[in-house]
Amino acid sequence: MTVSGTSAATEDSRPPGDAPVQPDPCAPGIDRTVLGVAAAVSVLFVLWGILATDSLASVTSAALDWVASAFGWVFVLASTAFVVLSIWLALSRYGRVKLGRDDEKPEFSTVSWVAMMFSAGMGIGLMFWGAAEPLSHLGTPPRGLTEPNSQQAARVAMEYSFFHWALHPWAIYAVVGLSLAYFTFRKGRRGLISSAFFPLIGKRAEQGPGKAIDIFAIFATLFGSAVSLGLGALQINSGLTNLWDVPESTPLAIGIIAVLTVAFVVSAITGVKRGIQFLSNTNVVLAVALLFFLLVVGPTVFILNTLTASTGGYLYDLIPMSFRTGAFGGEKWMAGWTIFYWAWWISWTPFVGAFIARISRGRTIRQFVLGVVVIPSLVSFVWFSVFGGTAISLQLGGTDLSAAVAESPEAALFAVLREFPFFTVTAILVMVLVALFFVSGADAASVVMGTLSSRGNIEPKGWLVAMWGVLTGLVAAVLLLAGGLSALQSLTILAALPFLFVMVGMVVGLLRELRREPLSATMAPEIRALMIAAERPAPANSDAS
Template sequence: MSDSPSAPPEHRRPGPVLHVSLGLALAIVVWGAAAGDSLSRAGSAALDGITTGFGWAYLLVSLGFLAFLAFLACSRYGRLRLGRDDERPAFRRLTWYAMILSAVMGIGLISYGVTEPISHLAEPPHGLAQPMTPGAAVTAMQFSFFDWGLHAWGIFAVVGLAMSWSMFRKGRPGLVSALFRPLIGDRADGPAGGAIDVFAVLATLFGTTTSLGLGALQINGGFTALFGVPDSPPVQFAIIAVITLLFTASALTGVARGIRFLSETSMGLGALLFVFVLVVGPTIYLVDLYVQSVGRYVSELVSTSLITPASGDLDFMQSWTYFMLAWWLSWAAFVGVFLARISRGRTIREFVVGVLLVPSVVFSLWFTAFGGTAIHSDLIGSTKIAVAAAGDENSAFFATLQSLPLPTITSIVTIVLVVLFFVSGADANTFVLSMLTSRGTEHPPAWVLALWGAVTGAAAIALLAAGGLESLQQMVIVSSAPFLLILIGVAVGFWKDLRAEFLPPDVPPPVAEPAATQITERTPESI
């Protein structure tokens, strides 16, 4: 992604989407700052209504996306290229994977790598096992894989494919509304399209806000474990302020080389930490747990995808399944633009395999190494990480490191990883928010970048002040609900585009395309 000043001024000028989405975002920030209890109550009521009445939609849509992607990869559409037929990828494959992993969901490796498995060990989902038993360990990993595996990356892959096809094959602007041109034609450029983009901006903003809040909690937990720094809101607010300055500055100076450096550095550090834990931890147990858990996850993928809270387990669904799916939905616009920008020139089949399978495998290995180590330690009675996680979720990862050799060094590496993941992810997210509110230009104005950086930090502080992690989770689910319908439209529009690709030459496409937006020549430095 480049910040080249060469873009024509008329294409860089923000439109009404900026004013509307900014006004709504600031209203929520002011609400949270002035009357946090009121915002928390409203969020709780909206959350209950959405999850009770429409929670099943999150499950069905994400499962449907997986089926759609599997069909595309195995069909004749899989050989189509995201760009011109003669284009080739700008990044080597390993760099591509690193950028996907670190800039998209890297923070989750630390925030939930131990917390989720150990929480499920203590309280197995849906009563499927007895707490604190070997059976609960397999169930814990199975549901951790479910939350961070194929369903999450399936949502990202559908939007990323549609965005890449729209921008680089059809020459449309980088807007979510532009993905609806196969369905509504020129109306995508009017008020209807503007409303779609506003929903995309709000969902993206609060998805980013949640990551920022979680990261601040995690860094605060690390400082507490290492240096005895108080685990308190003022410390978390200060962390958010510093991180906001870092990722805003990075976005302003351009991310072409920076995001590649941050991605490869964070993946290198993460790989070293993973190997260390795998070697000094209970290696044989971890291998056995991984094999069992993957087998259970794959064999029960469809049935797990269709579990609803009809049995009364609504609290679990709100805290985990619905929250996770909503979080991925809220990140879909950001990730779609980001994946499109780094994947130009790849085939649809290559994209699906790379985005769907590789990150799912990496995340399952990471969760097994760290979560499995914590589980083993608790089961044999040498630690009480589950008890620590119940009291403070952000302490679980560092409590696990404390049970292994060299805890100070590994804890410092972990904090550095969190910061790197933060800056690379929030950097790209700020760019996408600016792009969505600047008529889809690939070169949004610097002041818009700075504005969205500040708003993101302010929103994270306001939601933490209103109710901490619970308010972050509520806002993600509530803001993603209308965006769920938009993503269904994205998938349908993309399918219509693909079908038109194979129409006979004398048959016009279903919807006439407007004049193509000029796409700048792609080089590694311009991505």
């Protein structure tokens, strides 16, 4: 058996008729078909929202109802399958396969790696829903499982918050990011979603079918990013209202969107190593400071009890929660929460997956799954225990927060912080965090959309990145005009549905190609080293007579 020090794909390891390619990942050139179609449809959507806002709102609402009722089970089943797949890949012999050459080292430190993926993956969502979701479930328990505002409702509220923000979303990100990193850095393909389809459709992955896949990925990225930008604008608007009585209004939210859009376009153009890495590390420092403050001045014992009990309850109920579809009640709740979340994460996977792949070169599949699924899930447990646990403690202790949350979820975190010292400082810190989390996530999205529309170039042209950034801001503004938070949720699910089937194809392609890995690539490093030493020719015996 020959042990190779590199694992670049060869012609023998490819499907019949699939000639080996070795593209330059930084090769210049715009894919005019992908860019033209994706940009044209995006502009038409913006014009539709500006010229016929009511029509857009009614169409998206009706389409949402149809998708949630007809395909809700698909979202539930697929997201759970992604969790199982991620765990299996990490534990299997394929966990030792490097995302790159066998001797390649990671490009970023583990701390920066985790910080960047977390900021891009869900930072702004955690700021928006950290207190709002547990409070919402406390006042309106999921699927009517228990009495509102009771101890039992508090337990269910925390378990479902964990469910929506831990293993499932990060496993959804992981399967796309892993597939892209594998085909880009180990197999020498371009950094495109369509590259994962070479084992299935061969050269057609570079032709019409592959271009259609990349166009779907751009749409999902554009609308998923727009949703986050809309949520961020709403929360910053609420912070201004709480601090300085600035009236909440759609025009002000659109103005905030404009400012944030300019900020993340500038950050994106500076590149990953400078702009995104710096912002991500800054986000982590500020977020930890806010967590520590609330842990110290808040109900510390209750928070620690909540973390312990809710983690155990979540793990105990994980399997039944993972397969609930609303078939026996609670279908409306499922559509508004669980299915919305699964669709939101799926709509983010093209850019979060591509971004995670971009920063994960040189790590093994096992390291990748541990870093992308397990570590962020643990952070989510802590985050919701601190913010959600504090909010629930206040509500059960007699401070009425439910009315504020029901009227405007974006105000929940400010309502909680108002009950503790230094509200002005913490409120400003929240708004800064929301802005930075969005900038660090949206600039990654703009770069990825630029990559998808320029044949996989991981350093797309600045004007292309800026164009996609501006379109993201315009889509977010249009959605706020068309119905605020409900419109944001509706379009997320609609954009995610076609890409869900793309994800299934990516998984099939990844598994098919992994089966062709040489045995040496899946061995433990020490065994591989022994085999290499055994294959070396014995040194000549100079003392032989």
